[in-house]
Amino acid sequence: MNKLTKISIAFSISAVFVFAFFISPRTQNAQTSPAAPIRTPAVQPTATPTPEEDEVIRIDTELVNLNVRIVDRNNRPVSNVTKNEIKVYEDNVLQTIDSFTKAEVPTNYALVIDNSSSLRAQLDKVIEASKIIVSTNRPLDETSVIRFVSSDKIEITQDFTSNKAYVNEALDNLFIEGGQTAIIDAVYLAAERVDSYEKSRDPNDKKRRAIILVSDGEDRDSYYNEQQLFNLLRESDVQIYAIGFTSDLSKDGGFISKSPKAKAEAFLKRLAEETGGKAYFPQSTAELDAIARDIAAELRTQYILSYYPTNPSRDGKFRSIKVVVDDGPNKQKRIAITRTGRSSAPENPGDRPTLQTTNTRPNN
Secondary structure, X not given: OOHHHHHHHHHHHHHHHHXXXXXXXXXXXXXXXOXXXXXXXXXXXXXXXXXXXXXXXXXXXXXXXXXXXXXOXXXXXXXXXXXXXEEEEEOOEEEOEEEEEOOOOOEEEEEEEEOOHHHHXXXXXXXXXXXXXXXXXXXXXXXXXXXXXXXXXXXXXXXEEOOHHHHHHXXXXXXXXXXXXXXXXXXXXXXXXXXXXXXXXXXXXXXXXXXXXXXXXXXXXXXXXXXXHHHHHHHHOOEEEEEEOOXXXXXXXXXXXXXXXXXXXXXXXXXXXXXXXXXXXXXXXXXXXXXXXXXHHHOOOOEEEEEOOOOOOOOOOOEEEEEEEOOOHHHOOOEEEOOOEEOOOOOOOOOOOOOEEOOOOOOO
């Protein structure tokens, strides 16, 4: 092999090494590396909104409404009290008053009249006095008439209406019949009816709610007991004005028990006091006209205030309510009268009495 041939072979071998050095790694990478992924624009994760950013957490707290009568030491109404002079306490905790008005507010009230034999002698005068109250109704006031005897004879003879003629006709059609007086059941069902009727209306159209009860106050055979009744009244915000004809009840009591008269009067007084109403005990029917006018005036000389309670729990427990009013000019003592508290009464199971409707007239 000549010298030229040796040089050619050496050059060829060197060329092979150079080619392998520059080409082989890239080829190998191309053959063994996986295909490069196709990149898409990154999607930014959406932040989960926090309650503070996007949501308003609401606690289902029921607005508490109070009808408040304010009187002086002589029980005369006081009409010049301002919101800043009133404080409301629930279970001794100061509450923030949400609204306050002393403007005249329409009233939905039920005339609940005892038609048992114990009121036979007074019925005509009771009807007359009831008509006096109805005659003072304003155009937006509504009245219903409920007659009661025993637990199975509690009847709506006229449902809520602003038509005074309908109410007066229902009063004229009241009649006495025998039975075991069920005054607790009558007040219980009447309070439920007044409350449910108000709740069925426009919630922005607030009305005062009341019961005007006429009876001797002696319960003889009710399905409900007093405690169940007062539990309901504390929740329903219905004021009760009671006219008690108790003079014919026995004044004789037992060794440890009250007389029928004392027991009936205590019951009617408690109905009024617990609900912020008033009790009357006429000695004769001649007093009924003045009582009727007083009740009509009482219903229209009150303050209405409301608050959202600081304790929103609905546990059925009783919560005491107290309204305090600052003294007036010259240290005039001013006394606030309203319901004593509120609670959630559990639904009562069993074969409970029901209201019967006997009238067919339209409500208005």
